[in-house]
Amino acid sequence: MLDISVIILTYNEEVHIERCLNNAKRFAKEIFIVDSYSTDKTVDIALSMGAKIYQHPWENYSKQFNWGLQNLPITTEWVWRMDADEYLSDDLINELHQTLAKLPNSVNGFTAPCLRVFMGKYIKHGIIPLILLRLFKIKYAQCENRFMDEHIQVTEGRVENLKNPFYDDNLNGLTWWTTKHNGYATREAIDLLLTEYNLLEQGTTANSGSHSSAVRQKKMKYIKMPLFWRASAFFFYRYIFRLGFLDGKEGFMWHFLQGWWYRTLADAKVYEIKKRFGWNDERIKAFIKETYLDK
Known part of the structure; x- marks a missing residue:
């Protein structure tokens, strides 16, 4: 496994969490879930799959994620921010293994393209893929405090681009x-x-x-x-x-x-x-x- 911890914020994600964790296990050394006191089977499923669960009251995405960065016992150099309804493509997982093995110290973050799946169909046309900073060295990053479209920000060093995508694929109706x-x-x-x-x-x-x-x-x-x-x-x-x-x-x-x-x-x-x-x-x-x- 790579020297990466995954942080996932959850609230009632039982429909997604198994798929998400199976995907994260393919590249991450540790998986942390910051749960906002789910009332469904999210926590039970995650525990059975070996994820480390921490619960914290929800205020907003920025504060919740930054709480995780500041309080989780993360020992890896890198962190991947992952939503429960997301998964990395096979090509992106392979790219992570190849890229992190030969990386200069000056690089502190990576962006990757996010592609949309809606009602089971990949939306190929009409939108330009979001290019989001999702992989970062924990000591150089935080989530910006905004009401919408909160991005991870790296405070110093270079941000490079990963070429292969991850998918946003929500299974709710x-x-x-x-x-x-x-x-x-x-x-x-x-x-x-x-x-x-x-x-x-x-x-x-x-x-x-x-x-x-x-x-x-x-x-x-x-x-x-x-x-x-x-x-x-x-x-x-x-x-x-x-x-x-x-x-x-x-x-x-x-x-x-x-x-x-x-x-x-x-x-x-x-x-x-x-x-x-x-x-x-x-x-x-x-x-x-x-x-x-x-x-």
């Missing part, structure tokens, strides 16, 4: 998916407002990879577009111009739900807050600070 994305839309709306009003923490020199930086720059352009129009334009760009329609019914549902419905819902929540405070920027900023930052 559409009712679960839409309920979860309703919660995501609230977080996305707050993140959009924090960014629009320049209320996010500034001045960090940490590195999440060049792709993450490029995505954040595109998000800044997205924020400057008109509410609702931007979500519709985003859907048509993905589904028509980037050929999302080639992935059949599953592709339509993915791009419609994730590319239009979810982002329209986030815009509706932005609109709701702005309307509530009479479109007054100072009142809106005061509300955001008091409700989401001053805690």
Whole structure:
């Protein structure tokens, strides 16, 4: 096994956890689960498979993951951040074995492409793969504190790119998916407002990879577009111009739900807050600070 520990945050993941752990065992020396007091069989399954379980109350993803980095008895040099509904491709596991065997000390992190599987179908068209920093040396990294799209950041050293992908493949149904994305839309709306009003923490020199930086720059352009129009334009760009329609019914549902419905819902929540405070920027900023930052 490689000198890697895997950290997985869980809450009621019995449908995914066995697949996830079987995959992690193929490359990781140790597997740690930080569980938010699951009420299903997640913990029992994980214990039976040899994972090390720690439980901690949930606040948000950033705080939960950083709690794990600071409190788990990790002895390996490297950590892979893994969600319960993810798994690494065979090619990526082979690449990890080859890459870590001949690595200069100046490299402290790696990104890898994340590909989407939706309703059992790989979504090949319409979206550019996310390139996420998932492998890092523990003493140089932390999870940034954001409401949405929290990235691992490496505080010094180089970040290199792994070529082969891992997969995001959630096995829950559409009712679960839409309920979860309703919660995501609230977080996305707050993140959009924090960014629009320049209320996010500034001045960090940490590195999440060049792709993450490029995505954040595109998000800044997205924020400057008109509410609702931007979500519709985003859907048509993905589904028509980037050929999302080639992935059949599953592709339509993915791009419609994730590319239009979810982002329209986030815009509706932005609109709701702005309307509530009479479109007054100072009142809106005061509300955001008091409700989401001053805690």
